[in-house]
Amino acid sequence: MRYGRDVLKRVAAVAALLAAVATSTQASAASSVLRRVTNPNVSVEMVVQFGNDAQPVTIEENSRINIARVIQFGGTGTVDATIIQNGTQNYANVIQVGGTTNAAVGxxxxxxxxxxxxxxxxxxxxxxxxxxxxxxxxRQFGRFNWLAIFQFGR
Known part of the structure; x- marks a missing residue:
C-alpha cells in the first residue's frame, strides 16, 4: 500500500511540473542551451530546450567515449531528439516533456x-x-505510447 502512495505522489508531482511548464511557456519562444566538449577520446554534448517552438535536436558523436544528454520541455508543442553514437563506450540520456515527444537513439x-x-x-x-x-x-507517461528496442551483440 505504501508503494502505491509513493507512486501517486510522484505522478502528482509530474502533473504539477507539466502544468507549470505548459502555462509558463505558452507565450514564449523556445530557448536552448548547448554545451559541447569533443576530442578523439571523449565527446560530451548537452542540449537543454524549453518553449513551445523547440527545434529538433540531433547529436552525432564518434569519439572513444561518448556522452549525450538532451532535456526538452516543449509545453504543448512537439519535441524531437536524435542521438547517434559510435565509440567504445556510449551513454545517452533523454528527458522530454511535450504534447508529442519523439526520441531516436542509435x-x-x-x-x-x-x-x-x-x-x-x-x-x-x-x-x-x-x-x-x-x-x-x-519510461513513457502518456495516452499514446510507442516503443521499439533492438539490442544486438557484436
Missing part, C-alpha cells in the same frame, strides 16, 4: 547505455544498440 560500441524518459500525450521512442553490453531504460 549506439554502436562495446558498452552502450541509454536512459529515456518521456511525458506527453503521445510518446515515441526507437532505441537501437549494437555491442556486447547493452542497457536500455525507457
Amino acid at each position: 549506439q554502436s560500441g562495446l558498452s552502450n547505455t541509454a536512459d529515456i524518459t518521456q511525458i506527453g500525450n503521445s510518446t515515441n521512442t526507437l532505441l537501437l544498440q549494437t555491442g556486447d553490453m547493452n542497457t536500455g531504460a525507457v
Whole structure:
C-alpha cells in the first residue's frame, strides 16, 4: 500500500511540473542551451530546450567515449531528439516533456547505455544498440505510447 502512495505522489508531482511548464511557456519562444566538449577520446554534448517552438535536436558523436544528454520541455508543442553514437563506450540520456515527444537513439560500441524518459500525450521512442553490453531504460507517461528496442551483440 505504501508503494502505491509513493507512486501517486510522484505522478502528482509530474502533473504539477507539466502544468507549470505548459502555462509558463505558452507565450514564449523556445530557448536552448548547448554545451559541447569533443576530442578523439571523449565527446560530451548537452542540449537543454524549453518553449513551445523547440527545434529538433540531433547529436552525432564518434569519439572513444561518448556522452549525450538532451532535456526538452516543449509545453504543448512537439519535441524531437536524435542521438547517434559510435565509440567504445556510449551513454545517452533523454528527458522530454511535450504534447508529442519523439526520441531516436542509435549506439554502436562495446558498452552502450541509454536512459529515456518521456511525458506527453503521445510518446515515441526507437532505441537501437549494437555491442556486447547493452542497457536500455525507457519510461513513457502518456495516452499514446510507442516503443521499439533492438539490442544486438557484436
